[in-house]
Amino acid sequence: MFLAQSSPYLQPGLNVSKMMRVVTLLMMPGILTATYVFGYGVLVNILLAIVFALSFEAIILYLRKRPVKVYINDNSALLTAVIIGVALPPLAPWWLTFVGVFFAIVVAKQLYGGIGYNTFNPAMVAYAILLVSFPAQMTTYWQTPTMLLSQVDGQTLSLLETVQFQLFSQLPANVTMDALTSASPLGIVRTSVLSGAATIGEIDAQGNAFGVLGGIGTEWVNLAFLAGGLFMLRKDLISWHIPISLLAMLGFLSLLLGSFELDSNPSPIFHLFSGATMLGAFFIATDPITAATTPKGRIFYGAGIGALIYIIRTWGGYPDAIAFSVLLMNMCVPLLDYYTQPRVYGHKAENNDQEQS
Amino acid sequence: MKHTINNNQTQQSITESIKGGLYKLWSFPGGIKLPGNKSQSNHQPITSAKTARQLVIPLTQHIGQAAEPVVQVGDKVLKGQILGHAHGIISAPVHASGSGVVTAIEERPIPHPSGLSALCVVIDTDGYEQWVECTPLISKSEANTADEQSITDLSNEEINSQIADAGIVGLGGALFPSAAKLHTAEKMHTETLIINAAECEPYITCDDVLMRYRPEEVILGILLIKKVVGAKKCLIGIEDNKPEAYKALLNTISGYTHTHKTTHTEPQIEIVPIPARYPAGGEKQLIQVLTGKEVPSRGLPMDIGIICQNVATAAAVYQAVYRGEPLIFRIVTITGGAIKVPQNMEVPIGTPIRDVLTQAGLNKDKIEKVIMGGPMMGFALPSIDIPVTKATNCLLITEKDELATPPPAMPCIRCACCSDSCPMSLLPQQMYWYAKSRELDKLQEYNIFDCIECGCCSYACPSNIPLVQYYRYAKNEISNEAEERNKADLARKRHEFREERLEKAKLTKAEAARLRKKKLAKKKAMDAEKAKQEEAKAASSDDKSDSKADEKSAAEKPDESADLIQEAISRAKIKKAQQQSQRRNTENLTEDQQKQIDEANERRSKNSQTE
Secondary structure, eight states: OOOOOOSOOOOOSOOHHHHHHHHHHTTHHHHHHHHHHHOTHHHHHHHHHHHHHHHHHHHHHHHTTOOHHHHHTTOHHHHHHHHHHHHSOTTOOHHHHHHHHIIIIIIIIGGGTSTTTOSSOHHHHHHHHHHHHOHHHHHHTOBOOOTTTTOOSSOOOOHHHHHHHHHHOOOOTTOOHHHHBOOOHHHHIIIIITTTSSOHHHHHHHTSSBOSSSBTTHHHHHHHHHHHHHHHHHTTSSOSHHHHHHHHHHHHHHHHHHTTOTTTSOOHHHHHTSTTHHHIIIIITTOGGGSOOSHHHHHHHHHHHHHHHHHHHHHSSOSOOHHHHHHHHHHHHHHHHHHTOOOOTTOOSTTHHHHHO | OOOOOOHHHHHHHHHHHHHTTSSOOOOOSOOBOOOOOOTTTSSSOOEEOOOOSEEEEESOOSSSBOOEEOOOTTOEEOBTOEEEEOOSSSBOOEEOSSOEEEEEEEEEEOSOTTOOEEEEEEEEEOSOOOBOOOOOSSOHHHHHHOHHHHHHHSOHHHHHHHHHHTTOBOTTTTOOBHHHHHHHHHHTTOOEEEEEEOOOSTTOOHHHHHHHHOHHHHHHHHHHHHHHHTOSEEEEEEETTOHHHHHHHHHHHHHHHHHTTTTOSSOSEEEEEEOOOBTTTSHHHHHHHHHSOOOOTTOOGGGGTEEEEEHHHHHHHHIIIIIOOOSOEEEEEEESTTBSSOEEEEEETTOBHHHHHHHHOBOGGGOOEEEESOTTTOEEOSOSOSBOOTTOOEEEEEOTTTSOOOOOOOOOOOOOHHHHHOTTOOOHHHHHHHHHTTOHHHHHHTTGGGOOOOOHHHHHOTTOOOHHHHHHHHHHHHHHHHHHHHHHHHHHHHHHHHHHHHHHHHHHHHHHHHHHHHHHHHHHHHHHHHHHHHHHHHHTSSOHHHHHHHHHHHHHHHHHHHHHHHHHHHHHHHHHHHHHHHOGGGTTOOHHHHHHHHHHHHHHHHHHHHO
């Protein structure tokens, strides 16, 4: 007897573990840029998130009597942790990361059945819960984009000082919280422009919200994530449907609705290169487990997120729109998948149902 | 025939002909690029297998009914002699692939995915290689002068019966008896003949070398098939990774067009290189690429005016018509890491696989898997002591780590790699969930029977889920269930029929009894009347009013009982009607069944009337 096994016998090089690892690696340009712009807090967040995530994952897998090593090695917890780490405010205290990762890994992922079974994007569940539960911490710990190395006028923290602050809330004697942090560009637009307190021109004149492309500072992070995302597209790690339809919809809506009142509506470029747009489009919305799977469904899914991002940013209560948009569209996935099934070879489009019966 | 063609040149010419748009190509969704692994075995001419000491020739090497043995143990048979006649419309004869003595007709293990045994004729060869008398339809001298003419001289029936007698079946893997297929295609006025020369599975090169080294056989075979079918157009679809084969066919065709310029006004056969992408050689995909048409679900290519034949089948047709030889050889690719000299070998059908592998240089210690067919759709053989059959296109003997043993399957992460690679636009991940939870209705809703089991989804799956295995299982389950249901339906129908019959008998019995009663009552009444009258006469009319009343009641009695009977009958009728409306299995009857039931009902009602 020889080794018996059912065909096909060829196996490709790609597997879940490698897929997740490569995606995580392709986030590096964005992560490094974010570190450069916002300081060491980004790296500390990510490292903390990874430690928490892997610990939670291992504990729960052990409790669920699953092979811990096999599942830890799929790198899905790693990717979730890195996304949470990037998404959190750079000076977030450690317990914020802890709570977030707990909800992501334990509640949103493992309690739903582990990898492959979660309905909602774990990282976005974490973000949404934190934003709703700790709005102050989630919005005020955004470090002013000081460009780590240039040290313009603002105060900066060294790596050690950052760790001290995040773990023990200890600031160096000469540094104050107010001087370190500022509202995010999206937050400024949300609170002053969209509420009618100031015009785009006035904000622009202040010089603390708009950069060259989008939000000051975040524009570079967005560009870096865009680069990583385009590389993923090139390598066929993700399909184009979700990111392209998402960005197209966001750009289209901001162009269409924004063109009526130029003075109170930021430009499409601002929308595309501010906040977590690119991170969301290429690394979050494309999470295979929680996204739509049919080609048409993916387009609707991406476009839906794009539309929701615009709506929430413009009329919603929070300036951070990615998490809510993704979660809302996660809910629509079964519906989208069901109604966008592709036409099967040899079936006519119209009487598909009759042929089935 | 020798072709020494510069590799680069031909590759270029193929690319040019694609770019130049000589023929418009379509595309099929999904599919995957696979490593070819063809160069190991396609660089040398076709070798011949040595005669085996014992040949084991299965009587079922085709789709349809098994051939009926016409030889007996102890018979001496010649090479090419018929061993079993075709039995039924969809069947094919089998022939002796060597001369010798029949030593057994018994169940032997055959190469089949099921691993089951089948009836085989076992021949101990005598080594004389003595042929039966072959009767070609076109003699070789004739063939050399003007092939085209001599082909047109033949009638379709002649050619097709020769094909049928030669036991030719679809050698691309379907194993459908060719004569039956061609006959149907002719009747359906099929316009386009597509010759499948794609050979898209990795490792397999038997069609490639056939076209390289015997292009004339292939082209003449195609012309014969084309004539039988009556096709107006003929396309040869060949993957662009076989430039030598392409060139060889092209040269052969242009040779014919040169010598027979007058006979055709338009190119009769067109060779179309198609981009190499698995499964471009799947019948449905090839049709889509070449014509842009789709074979209707659960239909046949003939429904859209197309018939597909494999190149090896065409060559077999050539041999049957030009040499009168039945299908007793086939070219087998012997390749894989455990084979010292990968090659293509012309093997007599029935030769033990062990002999073939030994001849090609088997590295016994290295064997990990023995696969018949390609690595995508083939199946693992449990042993090498089973015979080569008409289905054996490739023997892939892999060494350790040549084809990775998949790591344990991980949960599905819904990445849709599977549906992105599906050439049929199915949703493999949905079907996987439903197969896993055994929701057979849902699976059919997701068109599981359109799955061609090409293996793209399993290959693409990053979680290493053996998806195709799930679909095979589910298809089996659905078929089994349908069979069970049919059986149960039949049983219920019989039961209900019987119940009805018994009820009817009871009813007629009761009615007869009532009728008898009625008669009796009448008689009684009459008797009573008579008696009364006699009494009256005797009593000379004492009390007239009394006797009148008696008379009246006596007259009323039979009427009353008749009413009761009527009532009972109508009640029974209503009950019967209700029963009939409740009977579920009488829905969805075919016309014939309905007719039979109606007739039976009529007979029954007649019977009851006569009674």
